[in-house]
Amino acid sequence: MSLNATATDDLPRISFEFFPPKNPDAEEQLFKAVKVLAAYRPDFVSVTYGAGASSRTPTFATVRRMLAETDLVVASHLTVVKSTRAEVDEVIGQFREMGVSRFVALRGDPPGGIGTAYTPFPGGYANAAALVQGLRGIDDFDISVSAYPEKHPESADRAADIAMLKLKADNGANRALTQFFFDNDVFEDYLNAVRAAGVSIPVVPGIMPIQNIKQLKNFAALCGASIPAAVEARFAGLDDDPAGRFEVAADIAAEQVMDLRRRGLTDFHFYTMNRSKLMSAVLERIGFSALSSVS
Numbered sequence: 001m002s003l004n005a006t007a008t009d010d011l012p013r014i015s016f017e018f019f020p021p022k023n024p025d026a027e028e029q030l031f032k033a034v035k036v037l038a039a040y041r042p043d044f045v046s047v048t049y050g051a052g053a054s055s056r057t058p059t060f061a062t063v064r065r066m067l068a069e070t071d072l073v074v075a076s077h078l079t080v081v082k083s084t085r086a087e088v089d090e091v092i093g094q095f096r097e098m099g100v101s102r103f104v105a106l107r108g109d110p111p112g113g114i115g116t117a118y119t120p121f122p123g124g125y126a127n128a129a130a131l132v133q134g135l136r137g138i139d140d141f142d143i144s145v146s147a148y149p150e151k152h153p154e155s156a157d158r159a160a161d162i163a164m165l166k167l168k169a170d171n172g173a174n175r176a177l178t179q180f181f182f183d184n185d186v187f188e189d190y191l192n193a194v195r196a197a198g199v200s201i202p203v204v205p206g207i208m209p210i211q212n213i214k215q216l217k218n219f220a221a222l223c224g225a226s227i228p229a230a231v232e233a234r235f236a237g238l239d240d241d242p243a244g245r246f247e248v249a250a251d252i253a254a255e256q257v258m259d260l261r262r263r264g265l266t267d268f269h270f271y272t273m274n275r276s277k278l279m280s281a282v283l284e285r286i287g288f289s290a291l292s293s294v295s
């Protein structure tokens with residue numbers, strides 16, 4: 001069964017997500033990771049964006065340095081939170097001047113935090129679908145949007161969630177990148193519902209290698225993503241064994257990708273958490289080699 005467009009290679013197409021570092025040490029760690037992971041030849045990398053036009057500064061700086069120091073294709077995330085349409089359009093123009101032609105177009109979390117009500121900013125883009133339309137009106141950008149295999153926490157139900165995805169696709173999105181998930185049956189069921197609703201853009205699984213199961217449990221609960229008991233159980237007894245946790249985490253992500261490959265998926269978006277070691281271990285397990293990938 002082929003659920004997405006087919007890749008031509010034996011290896012899947014991959015992309016990596018990074019976030020802007022908060023201090024100089026974090027920046028060095030990020031760029032070390034970027035350079036290691038660049039050797040796996042991702043299709044593109046992306047840099048996240050915060051809420052409000054002031055978020056442009058750290059994202060600009062990170063994107064600019066990636067463009068200057070690597071030959072990676074860099075996509076910037078954009079959100080519409082706390083910004084007028086003119087402000088967002090100005091940010092888009094500045095990224096374009098920098099040479100960015102790919103965006104991940106998002107609404108963003110409510111200013112009051114996840115779980116509070118979202119109210120569109122006066123004079124701003126109402127939601128991610130409106131932002132996609134705005135981007136399309138500016139240039140022929142490559143546009144990714146979000147998708148939620150387990151439903152976005154604010155969506156009334158899965159149908160409402162998929163209706164928003166359809167609107168984003170109809171407005172010109174090229175692909176959707178999903179929130180992370182760990183149950184491939186849930187993803188496949190979601191993807192079938194997406195296709196049944198008439199959405200034909202690629203839906204790229206978002207894969208989160210588990211750096212820290214305890215932290216991830218708290219974060220996942222906020223995002224409406226679940227961690228199956230069977231996944232959590234594999235970390236049992238490893239509290240004092242970082243090397244053991246590392247192996248388990250790499251195995252889990254690699255097994256998930258290989259199973260999705262068997263189900264016909266060809267593209268994968270990885271949440272790197274700005275680290276390369278675990279990410280590299282996952283990639284090596286699924287058949288990538290940094291050496292051969294640069295040859």
Ligand code: FAD
Nearest residue numbers: 048049077106107108109128146152154155160161164179
């Ligand atoms: P949308 O696609 O507009 O909406 C998501 C769902 O929520 C829809 O399906 C819709 O049904 C429902 N919904 C939306 N608005 C309402 C409403 N007012 N009432 C009821 N239901 C509603 N956040 C950042 O801040 N910066 C980032 O860089 C970033 N990158 C991300 C990358 C990916 C791949 C993903 C999956 C998420 C990312 N996020 C990021 C998180 C995202 O901003 C939040 O999940 C946010 O709450 C929704 O933004 P969206 O674009 O997904 O929203």
